[in-house]
Amino acid sequence: MKKKDLILASGILLLAGLLALGLYLRKPENGNLLKITVDGEVYGTYALSKNQTIPIETSHGTNQLVIKNGKAHMEEADCPDGYCKKQGSIQKVNETIVCLPHKLVAEVESDSTLPDSEEDAPDVIVK
Ligand SMILES: [Zn+2]
Structure with missing residues (x-):
């Protein structure tokens, strides 16, 4: 793997993580x-x-x-x-x-x- 690919891969991973977090936050939460x-x-x-x-x-x-x-x-x-x-x-x-x-x-x-x-x-x- 070249260094550029590695950066790209980690960038995609980070993006996926952020997306997952966004979905998680939008999940219906318990009310109070x-x-x-x-x-x-x-x-x-x-x-x-x-x-x-x-x-x-x-x-x-x-x-x-x-x-x-x-x-x-x-x-x-x-x-x-x-x-x-x-x-x-x-x-x-x-x-x-x-x-x-x-x-x-x-x-x-x-x-x-x-x-x-x-x-x-x-x-x-x-x-
Ligand atoms: Zn009733």
């Missing part, structure tokens, strides 16, 4: 906020770093969302289809749990201003 909307209106925003149970009572019905270990899932719901309870846990930015009969959407968001540790995180974030 859970925004709950009912009827398109914000019902509340909750810290994902805090284990908590969120009762959501609206004129459509009752849901109970549980945040545990940085993930959120629908624990209880009195909607007729119960589909929201089958949607599993969400933790990545833009992941959602939808309860159609109750017009409820829970969406994971990321707020870089929020502290990571559980002690510092407030239960409810008022915006």
Whole structure:
């Protein structure tokens, strides 16, 4: 291998590395906020770093969302289809749990201003 080829090869490697890093950074990241909307209106925003149970009572019905270990899932719901309870846990930015009969959407968001540790995180974030 000539010296020029070596420089070229390392240049390509570096480029590939940067590209991989770029892809890695664009990968969906874990969120730290859970925004709950009912009827398109914000019902509340909750810290994902805090284990908590969120009762959501609206004129459509009752849901109970549980945040545990940085993930959120629908624990209880009195909607007729119960589909929201089958949607599993969400933790990545833009992941959602939808309860159609109750017009409820829970969406994971990321707020870089929020502290990571559980002690510092407030239960409810008022915006
Ligand atoms: Zn439901």
